[in-house]
Amino acid sequence: MHWTGYIITIILSAFTGWITTWIAIKMLFHPRNPIKIFGFTLQGIFPKNQLLIAQKLGQMVSKELLSFDEIEEKVTNPENLQMLRPEIEAHIDHFLRNKLKDVFPMLSMFIGDKTINQLKEAFLTELEELFPVLMKNYMGKLQHDLDLEKIVTEKVASFSSEKLEDILNQITKKEFMFLEFIGGAFGFIIGLIQVLVGIIAH
Numbered sequence: 603m604h605w606t607g608y609i610i611t612i613i614l615s616a617f618t619g620w621i622t623t624w625i626a627i628k629m630l631f632h633p634r635n636p637i638k639i640f641g642f643t644l645q646g647i648f649p650k651n652q653l654l655i656a657q658k659l660g661q662m663v664s665k666e667l668l669s670f671d672e673i674e675e676k677v678t679n680p681e682n683l684q685m686l687r688p689e690i691e692a693h694i695d696h697f698l699r700n701k702l703k704d705v706f707p708m709l710s711m712f713i714g715d716k717t718i719n720q721l722k723e724a725f726l727t728e729l730e731e732l733f734p735v736l737m738k739n740y741m742g743k744l745q746h747d748l749d750l751e752k753i754v755t756e757k758v759a760s761f762s763s764e765k766l767e768d769i770l771n772q773i774t775k776k777e778f779m780f781l782e783f784i785g786g787a788f789g790f791i792i793g794l795i796q797v798l799v800g801i802i803a804h
Contacts, residue, residue, distance in 0.1 A: 608800070612793035619789020623782050631770075634763040648770070649763045660755030674741040678734045690729065694722050 629646055636645040648655065676682075683690075698718045713721075761769075771778070 608797040611797055612790060615793025615796065616786045616790035619792065620782055620786035622789075623785025627778050627781060631763065631767040646763070648766055652761070652763070652766065653759050656755045656758035659758050660751040660753075663754045664749075664751035674738065677741060678737045680730065680734065683730060683733045687726065691722060691726060694725050698722065
């Protein structure tokens with residue numbers, strides 16, 4: 603075989619490796635709608651399995667990424683109330699010293715600083731005990747009313763194929779290009795091996 607033939611063989615092999623990988627990547631998303639070819643149904647992997655992917659994502663988000671147990675643990679953490687304590691204390695103090703006069707004018711006349719401080723501490727102590735219970739009850743109701751798995755599943759399932767492809771391309775564009783390069787490189791190597799085998803055989 604002439605050297606031109608060897609070069610063409612190597613180039614064709616590299617091109618075949620690249621185009622095969624390119625087609626495989628495109629078939630992740632295309633064809634978007636099922637097409638019948640010789641009795642076989644052809645459809646892109648993601649469009650074909652979009653509902654299944656949506657269901658799996660919904661399960662993963664609700665059970666692993668956004669577990670209600672973890673959210674409840676963070677929300678009911680007493681440290682949250684401690685962070686809010688200065689603001690709550692200032693609000694109670696303002697109510698006892700100012701607004702109470704408008705609500706109970708006569709009563710406010712008999713309440714001094716000592717009583718105000720005692721009432722304030724009593725309110726804060728009661729709030730510290732009540733806060734985790736209230737938040738736990740609220741999270742229980744929220745979990746019942748808010749089905750994260752269903753919400754995520756419906757959102758992903760309603761994505762258009764174009765939008766899904768665009769999102770994945772944004773995330774994996776470099777990786778896809780690298781795969782195409784690897785496909786071309788393997789094709790080049792295979793072509794080179796073919797040429798070497800041909801030369802040795804002769």
